[in-house]
Amino acid sequence: MTTEDDKLQLFESTVFKPEVERRKNDSLVVLLMQEVHTKIDEMDKRLTQHMTDETLVLAEEIAKLMNNAFPEGDPYGHRKKHEADIAAAVERAAFWKTMRTEIGKWGIISLMGWMVYTAWIAFLKGPK
Numbered sequence: 001m002t003t004e005d006d007k008l009q010l011f012e013s014t015v016f017k018p019e020v021e022r023r024k025n026d027s028l029v030v031l032l033m034q035e036v037h038t039k040i041d042e043m044d045k046r047l048t049q050h051m052t053d054e055t056l057v058l059a060e061e062i063a064k065l066m067n068n069a070f071p072e073g074d075p076y077g078h079r080k081k082h083e084a085d086i087a088a089a090v091e092r093a094a095f096w097k098t099m100r101t102e103i104g105k106w107g108i109i110s111l112m113g114w115m116v117y118t119a120w121i122a123f124l125k126g127p128k
Contacts, residue, residue, distance in 0.1 A: 007031070 067073035
């Protein structure tokens, strides 16, 4: 088996010298292509492993953040609490809207009643 230096020397002597017929050294081309494919395969495996490891690390970090971000590490309960708060706020708004409507309605009825009463008293006293 040839060493890396031998491969490099053979490559340089073949590629960088125009007087040498490159097609005679097809075995060198095949050898270089095999080396390139081997290196690419190694890099692909390492990259795939790195991506898998990073994904796992990120998933663990997200899980830690989720546990720390929510009371007792319960995002579902946290969401339910917010939904209950929103429902209570909607009910409170509806109550106050009804309250204002009723106060306005009874205020107008009272005013009209007072006006009728005042007119009745004036009618009973007769002309001056």
